[in-house]
Amino acid sequence: MDFANFSIQLLNGVQYGLLLFLLAAGLTLIFGIMGVVNLAHGSFYMIGAYLAYALTGAWDSLALAVVVGTLISIALGWGLEKLLFRHFYHRPHLDQVLLTFGLIYIFEELRSMLWGDDVHSVGVPEALNWSIALTDTLSYPAYRLFMLAICTLLALGLWLFISKTKLGMKIRAGAFNSDMAQALGINIVRLHALVFAMGVALAALGGMLIAPLSSVYPHMGSQVLIMCFVVVVIGGIGSVRGALTAALLVGLVDTFGKVLLPQFASMLVYVLMALVLLYKPEGLFKQ
Amino acid sequence: MTEPLLEAKQLSKRFGGLLAVNGVSLSLHKDQLHAVIGPNGAGKTTLTHLLSGDIPATSGELWLKGQSVSGWPHHRLSLHGLGRSYQKTNVFLPLTVWENLMLAAQARDAHAPFNPLAWFKRADHNQAVVARADRALHLSGLALVRDKTAAILSHGIQRQLEIAMVLATEPEVLLLDEPLAGMGAAEAETMVELLQALKKDHAMLLVEHDMDAVFALADVLTVMVNGTVIASGTPEAIRSDAKVQAAYLGEATP
């Protein structure tokens, strides 16, 4: 593989990894703090993508669609937490699994009723619809670089928020020991609502950003969900640092795997997970 | 002096920056009760965890019946004759007393799970297991509550069940972590009588705060403060030890 090709794959891998991080971060925090298994997390990703499709179609601006879409997702997350999830924090995991199964069905059907079952595409915004030439024959799309930049900023922002701010510290305390955090006077109810809404918003945002690249289709949610699970398992539940490390690892392994070993590419990530499980069944950075 | 059934040599346990147990050595002999006392946070329960294999030691050795068992998981130690009761009642709450004991009694008879013969016979048809459970039931005085669900039992009876379960596995070494925790005077007396009866044929370790019980039962006393042993010997020697008086007995609440 020559240098230009290698750079392209590297960029793709990091970009995919950062996208996974956006989703996995929310998932790992929701797992770690509230102890809730949320299988519908992939649905939020799908909802984000479809929102991007619908809103861009209406207003012809991806940027506006993303902003409005994010606000809608935050509201959706907040509402779901208050109405449903809050009552399931102390229920057995099986009940949570079931609840989120039911939600997946419902979301799938609502999406089908609102936007149909076809595959849709979302246009790359004019401003970013060009490519940077790397060699005579290879070029890299500007939108991908843009996504890379945005995801890096978001990842950095999330990192700083979690590790440097007071609120971030409370979240980490909650991930470490929920009861203790409550005993220390942290308003755990509001914290839970915040974390949940944030998780949903991040997932939806991921879907919105990826829409121009991967198109918008019915089962995109379940596909990314599995990857998220793998990332969370490798990284360790409740650890944002773990989610980032694992997401980048998974992104790179998957991307390079597809190029180097196409027949076993999809399996590589699971082999990686199996290896991690042999030595660290609770993930690399378990709290 | 006979060979010790259980021997710990320089056991230590470090949790990050905290040294919970620091170089503790002790030995348990048959027909003897060895009590471990000390203020809260002295590391007594952690030490018990190390001896039972619930958590691995950071350093040190553990010997059971003359065999090195350092690093063994607790189920393996249990099969080799080490029984342990817990400070926080750890029984199968949704099951009846009898079912709890049957599960415990069956452990010694456990076929490897991959033996299909273990899949076709009813568990309660094994006479040897039933006899073992029955013995533990009567030894601990639980015959009257045989078919009651563990969850509805009074605290004192639950503590008795806690011990009974260990007895049903017919261990040679007994590690008892605060068996009298939360008991009233009458219940405590019953428990002390039970423990006294158990001294014969077992090597026992008792972690307790109840000083009356400790001095009534102990043949050897070890005193721990901040993870370290500050004194070890006969009850009389310990009672008159200046260090111990300063550190513990002066402030102890029975």
Add this chain to the structure above:
Amino acid sequence: MSAPQAHLESLPRSVQLLMVLGLIALVAFPFAGQDFYTQMVTRMMILAIFAMSLDLLQGVTGLVSLGHAAYFGLAGYVLAFMSPADAGASWLTTLPLAMLGSGLGALVIGFFVVRTQGIYFIMVTMAFAQMMYYLFFDNKGLGGSDGMYINVRPAALGLDLENKLVLYYFTLACLCVTYQFLRRLLWSPFGRTLNGIRLNEHRTQALGYDSFSYKLTAFTLAGALAGLAGYLWAAQTGYVNPELMGFHMSAHAIMMVILGGMGNVAGALIGAFGFELFLHLFKDLPKVGDFDLGKHWQLWMGSLIVLVVIVAPQGLMGLLRPRSKDD
């Protein structure tokens, strides 16, 4: 509210009666109904075996597996590989081999998966099942996304599974054997230990049980039984594809077990029949004005599941069980 339940193995009188009546009904059914319904009930019985195998894992041992379909599909593929293009294989050889294959798959994956706990376990079972899915999906040699056909159904000892009626009673026999086997297992020392692991794994270990080996054995056994169901499914439909190992199939199994009620095998059986009946009910709903109710069956199914979780988390068995004096 989240305390584990015990004595799930005991069946209330009403359920015992239901089982007997159900058996009689199943034996008599083909003579009363049309061909289509016979096939539908065969499918329900196959799913009941699948659900019961999951109950061993979930209801008895307390392991929530989101990837149980991997072993269901695997057995179907074994049959497909062993079926010649123009003749039927012998079920006398292919059925045990298929179950062995599924069991082996479960043993290998279980080795990695059983060492995890709680949420991790749920996620990794799902992940490994997806791995299997992609293994078959991406490789033409294994059938690829198109799957494989079984052109002629298996036959042996004069019983040709090509014949719908023979398949029906063959499946019924498998159902009865599986049910009896699992019920006996519940009361055996092995089953009691699995129950103990579910209620308090730590204490079970402290008593001397190597819980890892027990869980792995349960996982493998459950996989082999799922394989039995998968084999029959493939024998009925004559077609296998990666979707049989997919997430939706695994989710299907979990929902059946929950709907019926976990931990006593009978619940899984009831749940399987109930789930399929609800599915057919919702799919056959008529149009109300412009709104096609049946087309949007997922909405009704999803709502039913959410309702069951909120109102009756112990499933139908929970509703049928009399309140014990200890409640």
